[in-house]
Amino acid sequence: MQSTEKIACIIVAAGRGSRMSTQNDSSPKQYRDLGGKTVLQRTLEAILSSPQVDLVLPVIHAEDGDAYQNAASTITDPRLIAPVTGGATRQISVACGLKALEEQAPRYVLIHDAARPFITPAVIEDAVSALQNGAEAALPAVPVADTLKRADANQHVQETVDRTHLWAAQTPQAFPYSLIWEAHQEAISQEIDSFTDDTALIEWQGKSVTITAGDPQNIKLTTLKDMTNAQEQIAMKNLADLGDIRVGTGYDVHAFEDGDAVILGGISIPHTQKLKGHSDADVGLHALTDAIFGALADGDIGSHFPPSDMQWKGAASDQFLKYAVDRVHKRGGMIAHLDLTLICEAPKIGPHREEMRKQIAQICDLPIGRVAVKATTSEKLGFTGRKEGIAAQACATIRLPFED
Template identity: 45%
Template structure:
């Protein structure tokens, strides 16, 4: 069944720290989750209602999608819903789903349940039964324990015939603010059905809700590896894994020649399928002359984060006869943990020699290899 949808995204989101509908969740703006899901479920028209000054933000957040348009909302949620209804085109009697952008994990299953329940009814909502004991707070403690039998937590989307919802809003008492759209239809004598909701349709209300929502996103693991080598040259310091070590020589490179950080940067980029360090920081570019290599690693992690990914653990092996790495290994682990925002036990640094063989064995240079495990959201 074809349907239209209104996504309400005009609120300030102050309890969540502000602008929650525009914040990144799994690498996508929160509002984009709902719009993509509703379009995928069959919506032939999605009206996104935003604050008047946020229309350019909607264009940026939903770039590349078709079948939607943004309109300016009002001071209250109900004003925004009415603005969305006014903007709808097409058959006035077709189903319309009204959804809060702050509930990003709407599924095609919920949409299908709502549309099926709308047959022969004025509206249908998704809801979950209360499972916790309910208390009413008084002035100084608990006033009463409330019987939870028959009590349900309403979610969105909520489904209606567009003309029926318009008619109900037209007679809603002035000065009153409805808590949801079903209440508007109920007040007008409409019959609203209830279908089983989804616990994953959580509402992002508080800052900590974002951390919980991130755990609900399906992800897949990837592993990348990196390798780097540099020649020895004149100097008195060598940089390894972000730590300066006094030595009778230095590594030669366009940047600070930190082979450990270079290998690890390539490992992260490789796990993402995002090229290598030379693509992003070419040695022909003079701005990277003598640059600290931690900025390359930070940039790789930022690229990972922008795609909604996260680093799981890293493992670096340094290959050289000298300097001795073991006395500095803990400092290297701590520095990498700091750069990568990882717990220390997710960072490994090891060292080995080539027992006199090869270019590292002859002390012509130093090499490093690295492995990184990441998690990326499963493409919607």
Template identity: 40%
Template sequence: MTFKAIIVAGGSGTRSGGRKQWMSLSGKPVLNWSVEAFENAGAAQIIIVVPEDDVAKAQAEFPNAIVTPGGSTRAQSVQAGLKALNAAGDDIIMIHDAARPFLTAPLIDSLLLRMETARAVILALPVTDSLKKTDHDTITDAPTREHLWRAQTPQVFRFGDIVRAYQAWTNGQEPTDDAIVADHAGIRVEVVEGSQRLHKLTYKEDFELLEALIMSETQTQIRVGQGFDAHRWGHGESVWLCGVEIPHDKTLIGHSDADAGLHALTDAILGAVGLGDIGDHFPPTDPQWKGASSDVFLKHAATLVRQKSGRLVNVDVTLICERPKVKPHREAMRARLSEILSLPVECISVKATTTEKMGFTGREEGLAAQAICLIEMPVVRA
């Protein structure tokens, strides 16, 4: 059964400490988990709804999806996603929150199976905790938990049904989810039991919980990679180091932008996962890489790690030169590496040293860089 998907990733993340859709979970951004789940399940179309200033970033990251800006509320973002869809009235639409990253093919299949006979279906879990109603901090009642469920996503509807349901919403309050909008419009919504793994990321502690869950389910091994690169100086007015342009009276000479820091780190990551070196993936004889920005190379290496279900733990780059002075730009470099790798800045180190006027770097003939990284990889059984 074919279906289309809307992934809502428009939150500000005030409770989680940042826009959680871009925060790293086991080595890749939270949003990537849901996109990959729908791609692997064969979604005919994927709409990603993000804040307006994240549209370009998301479109670059997910070129096969349609990215659209959301609204100030979840309901507005869902409706923006529905408008972006190319869908007919009977098309099956799954609406999913990116904050629930552990969506699986079996869960998607169970929803599609129920939609063969239902008009609308949601994932949910039965309430198992005792419920208490309070007046501030005093218990006033203990409602029964019988027939009570905790709603999850995806929530699944026929396209025409959910569009009309939102048009008919006149409650005056913000709907808590799409199911209540459908129910308000007279659409019968059925429940399929979800999964405890489909936990919603709301607070910082939720990230720790899901990271621990991944670790408990996966046997991992530690991989260490190291890289080295050097470029000679030439005439110029600035130099690129670790993704940051620094004013200088020379520039580094190379086929690309000659960012030795990014080149060394790219080689370290490729080496850790056993995928050769930067020249294997981006040959200097290929004219398309002439003058290329080296962040393309580093992003490619990080993507290969994610594709192998690996997790980048930390990176450490050392720049070896007499000039320019690196320390004034070090935090900008760490921030740029954090952005490229989707890795917390505290897991990134950039340092600099000289060779006390010795050797080619001491004579200011060139600059060198070395890098090391730590990666967790799942154990591959022979």
């Protein structure tokens, strides 16, 4: 078919990633978790963030169909098409992808490693620009900065290698589709399948490869240390994206009435009385809910759950707190810390403190280390000192994206 102006991208995701295997985890690295998403999902999303890419074709292992579907299940971009099955080597897998694109016949094709999730549109733009300006192939790369040593089999240094004009190759490597497909077909016809780099096929054919701007962050995840560094990079980026740090406070009071237990901090504590209120009167969760609303500048618990509305009669207060947390998530934010202080003479809070922390953490989907529960008395002063009720103060720290 006649070539169109389309730019396709092949994502090579058929490898096994053996250098990252451990006794407890031998799964392919492209399907491992990286900050709440698989490596492959992050790579697909990064490639699709480039407006220049018209088509994305993953090449996967024959055994990874279910893993791929799970990784790509949240991606709805129509540019991502159904994957094809790769082969025993990277070169064979790329050839499978190129063959699958014959009907599409794109003008240019990018070939990218699934284990490079930090690719940016700028790297793609530079590579494509080189092709548009006549390059036969474009290779994103960064200059080698470290001193290089050549050693023998016993790891004894033999010489220092001149690093002048040395570059560390990255992907996506970019080619006119017809040129790279012809190179792969020639290699297949000569029963050569060991090329680990697509520009090497172009070099093998005596054609030129142009180096374009790579990115030091565009690393390939190869070892467990690489994965640890990538996890830290994602965590730092997530925090940087949530730079609007806010603090809200909440306060609530409920009186005692006849009963045999109080609902406090999401748990039931046996007592000679219970707390009086329209809902279950959990003074602790009410204060936390108001603190979150305060941090959001989003009204208070009464405006969201008015006591005049009978549907909240006797309602469990955990749903109020879950609702407030959900309001944070809908704003693209996260709860950083919750601090609750209960003020009462009785019941004793100390024996139940850890259970409250666990319950609040579970309600808010937080690590328990981000939830504090404290208790104090009012030295027998005031209504709490007279054992007429319980008061609660709360502080919520949240992180939100900066708004325009």
